[in-house]
Amino acid sequence: MQPELVIEAGRTEKHYWQDLWRYRELFYFLAWRDILVRYKQTAIGVAWALLQPFLTMVVLTVVFGKLAKLPSEGVPYPILVFSAMLPWQFFANSLSACSSSLITNANLISKVYFPRLIVPASAVVVSFVDFLVAGIILLGLMAWYNFVPTWRIVFLPLFIAIAAAASMGAGLWLAALNVEYRDFRYLVPFIVQFGLYISPVGFSSNIVPEQWRLLYSFNPIVGVIDGFRWAILGGESQLYLPGFALSSGLLLLLLGSSIWYFRKVEKTFADRI
Numbered sequence: 001m002q003p004e005l006v007i008e009a010g011r012t013e014k015h016y017w018q019d020l021w022r023y024r025e026l027f028y029f030l031a032w033r034d035i036l037v038r039y040k041q042t043a044i045g046v047a048w049a050l051l052q053p054f055l056t057m058v059v060l061t062v063v064f065g066k067l068a069k070l071p072s073e074g075v076p077y078p079i080l081v082f083s084a085m086l087p088w089q090f091f092a093n094s095l096s097a098c099s100s101s102l103i104t105n106a107n108l109i110s111k112v113y114f115p116r117l118i119v120p121a122s123a124v125v126v127s128f129v130d131f132l133v134a135g136i137i138l139l140g141l142m143a144w145y146n147f148v149p150t151w152r153i154v155f156l157p158l159f160i161a162i163a164a165a166a167s168m169g170a171g172l173w174l175a176a177l178n179v180e181y182r183d184f185r186y187l188v189p190f191i192v193q194f195g196l197y198i199s200p201v202g203f204s205s206n207i208v209p210e211q212w213r214l215l216y217s218f219n220p221i222v223g224v225i226d227g228f229r230w231a232i233l234g235g236e237s238q239l240y241l242p243g244f245a246l247s248s249g250l251l252l253l254l255l256g257s258s259i260w261y262f263r264k265v266e267k268t269f270a271d272r273i
Contacts, residue, residue, distance in 0.1 A: 016115060016263070023114045030105070030122035034097075035129055049133040053089050057081045057137070060202035070203045073229070074236040076145045082138050083232040084201045084225045087163040090131040091170070091221060092192045097123035098171025099178050099188045106273045116266040117259075120175045124167055131160075138232075150234030159227035162251065166224055169255035172262045179272050180265070200225050205240070213243050220254065223247020 039046055057078060064070045065077030072080045098120040102109060105119050142149070178184040199221045200208075208216050216222055223244045230239040 020115045020117060023118055026114055027118045027122055030119065031125040034122065034126040038126060038130075046133050049130045050137060053082070053085050053134045054137055057085050060085075064202040068203075070207060073204050073206065073233055075147065075233050076141070079138070079141050079145060079147055080204065080229070080233065081202055082141055083229050084199075086131060086134060086138060087159070087224050087228050088196065088199060088201045088221065089134060090127055090163050091167050091224070092195070093127035093130050094124045094164075094167030094171050095174060095192060096188055097127055098167070099174035099184060102175050102179050102269060102273065103185075109273055110270045116269055117172075117262060120171050120262075121168070124164065124171060127167065128164065149232055152231045152234045154231075156228070156231040159224065159231055162227060162248065163224045165255050166220055166251050169251060169258045172258035173254075176258075176262045176265050179269050195219075195221065204229070204237075205243075206238070213240055214246065217243030217246045218250065220247045220250040223251070 038048075060081045061078050065072065065081070101119045101123040102116065109116060109119070141147070174184055174188060199219060205213070205216065205222055205226055217240070224247065226239055226244060226247075229237045
């Protein structure tokens with residue numbers, strides 16, 4: 001007896017989140033494949049994940065700490081910079097990986113059905129592994145300067161979750177738009193480069209004049225970076241609550257709108273890609 005095939009109108013939309021769970025093994029496979037490609041098929045392996053943030057930290061420390069002599073919130077300047085470098089690199093790497101993830105998996109997307117959300121989500125996982133590897137540098141800096149974090153460090157997972165939400169929100173928008181308009185592949189490097197300078201990575205956001213702090217927080221990464229510094233540095237590092245609330249609200253809006261738009265256009269990916 002032949003098995004009965006039932007074609008149900010609107011099934012994909014009604015069972016989308018259940019399908020996301022059903023295809024979790026595909027999610028694991030894509031994430032593991034990208035991790036292997038990134039770390040196994042390279043000449044110096046994890047050193048790539050360490051070199052880039054370390055060298056950027058050295059340059060920013062020399063420029064802002066030694067030459068400009070900006071305040072360091074009572075901690076060694078390299079630690080001030082690297083506590084912001086971690087969330088920034090996580091965000092930048094996720095943005096780059098997500099934006100191109102659908103294009104690089106075009107063969108898979110055009111042949112079989114699965115919730116397309118799995119593809120950019122797996123790209124964020126790879127960037128999170130980079131984030132964990134780069135965290136070794138921060139631990140090394142803390143040991144070098146005999147710096148011991150305060151009780152605030154227990155809140156770090158909360159700010160990591162906020163950073164992941166920011167990465168996912170921006171990444172989904174760019175992944176979907178990149179399928180329709182390939183111009184966005186040129187926009188991503190510009191966003192990453194420009195964002196590094198307008199975000200408080202090389203300096204503390206406390207040097208921004210008080211009357212501009214709230215306006216500065218319209219950059220949602222400002223809240224993420226300030227949260228990381230508040231949790232890691234402790235002591236003189238203070239969280240500007242109005243700005244943090246504004247940044248968090250914008251991140252929620254970014255994540256919600258990106259999921260809405262991604263789901264709206266994902267059924268056309270196979271035709272457009």
